[in-house]
Amino acid sequence: EDQVTQSPEALRLQEGESSSLNCSYTVSGLRGLFWYRQDPGKGPEFLFTLYSAGEEKEKERLKATLTKKESFLHITAPKPEDSATYLCAVQASGGSNYKLTFGKGTLLTVNP
Amino acid sequence: KAGVTQTPRYLIKTRGQQVTLSCSPISGHRSVSWYQQTPGQGLQFLFEYFSETQRNKGNFPGRFSGRQFSNSRSEMNVSTLELGDSALYLCASSSGLAEGETQYFGPGTRLLVL
Numbered sequence: 001e002d003q004v005t006q007s008p009e010a011l012r013l014q015e016g017e018s019s020s021l022n023c024s025y026t027v028s029g030l031r032g033l034f035w036y037r038q039d040p041g042k043g044p045e046f047l048f049t050l051y052s053a054g055e056e057k058e059k060e061r062l063k064a065t066l067t068k069k070e071s072f073l074h075i076t077a078p079k080p081e082d083s084a085t086y087l088c089a090v091q092a093s094g095g096s097n098y099k100l101t102f103g104k105g106t107l108l109t110v111n112p
Numbered sequence: 113k114a115g116v117t118q119t120p121r122y123l124i125k126t127r128g129q130q131v132t133l134s135c136s137p138i139s140g141h142r143s144v145s146w147y148q149q150t151p152g153q154g155l156q157f158l159f160e161y162f163s164e165t166q167r168n169k170g171n172f173p174g175r176f177s178g179r180q181f182s183n184s185r186s187e188m189n190v191s192t193l194e195l196g197d198s199a200l201y202l203c204a205s206s207s208g209l210a211e212g213e214t215q216y217f218g219p220g221t222r223l224l225v226l
Contacts, residue, residue, distance in 0.1 A: 032212035043116075043202050043217035044155075051212060087155065091212055098145060098208065099168050100215060102155040 002027045002092050006103035013078055013110050021073040021106045023088030033071050034100065035064050036087040044087055047073075078110045114139065116205050116218035124224045130191040133221045135203035137184050143167075143208025144186040145215060146178060149200040161186055162208040190223075198225045 003026045013019055025033065032051055036044035048057045050066040057064050061082065063074040073086055085107050089100040117136045125131050137144050145168075146158040157170040161180035180186045184205075190197055200222050204215035 032214075034214065036217070041222075043219045046214055046216060049212070049214050089155075093211060097168060097211060098143060098160045098162075098206070098215075099157045099170065100145070100147075100155075100204075101157070102147075104154045 002090060002101040004088055004090055004101055004103035006086075006088050006106050008106060009104065010107040011109070013075075013108070015079055015110055015112050016077045018074070018076045018078070020075070021086055021108070023071040023073070023103055024069060025071070025088075025090045026069075027090045027092045027101070029093035031091040031093045031097070033066055034089045034091070035071070035073055036089065038085045038087055038105070047086075075108070078108075080110050080112050083108055083110045116203060116216055118201075118203055118218040118221050120221060121219065122222045122224075124226065125193050126226050127193055127195060129193050130189065131193060131223060133188045133190075133201055133203075133223075135186045135188070135205075135218060137186070137203075137205030138216060141205040141207055141216075142184050143206045143215075144180060144184065145204045145206075146186070146188050147202045147204065148172075149202055149220070150198075155202070158188070193225045195225050198223060 005024045035047040038044045048064040053068045085105040087105045089102045143162045145160040149155045160168040178188045200220045202220045204217045206215045
């Protein structure tokens with residue numbers, strides 16, 4: 001069974017204090033690993049898709065990386081507006097499989 | 113391009129009732145997936161529809177059902193509501209033509225069962 005574990009569950013940072021969020025996964029053949037951001041009361045907002053080990057993607061202060069067992073979301077010099085829950089999800093290969101398996105998320109709070 | 117829309121945004125029902133939620137995907141997208149989000153379990157996959165056919169199904173009881181129309185709009189129905197069905201119900205759309213493609217989420221419908 002596909003599994004996704006995110007750590008830490010919650011993270012408090014000061015504005016400008018860089019850090020990383022972790023997403024460990026177990027899947028029988030990875031089709032894609034997805035990072036989403038979710039603000040309270042809203043639907044998840046797409047950030048990145050990674051497909052193979054060694055791949056990296058960047059967007060503003062965020063950088064996502066992928067290995068064969070885990071993915072990291074690096075946040076450089078965060079701002080208060082980066083406060084949100086960050087969700088990691090995987091899609092496994094096999095037939096017409098469009099199911100995403102999500103981790104529980106990391107609640108990030110950035111204090112000014 | 114307009115995003116994924118869901119209606120209604122909020123619902124309050126009582127135990128035993130049934131409810132129907134609606135999702136309109138991004139224009140041109142033919143795949144619609146439904147997820148349930150609760151504080152304890154996080155986001156869990158319910159089912160996915162493509163061209164009016166259910167392709168994938170998660171581990172939810174038969175009280176949860178769905179359908180998709182020819183214009184790709186989808187509805188989800190929950191019968192005989194239980195207190196534990198209180199959750200944020202999210203739908204996501206994609207073209208449905210390739211595994212590994214990004215799914216885009218709507219704002220969700222918040223269901224409260226009393």
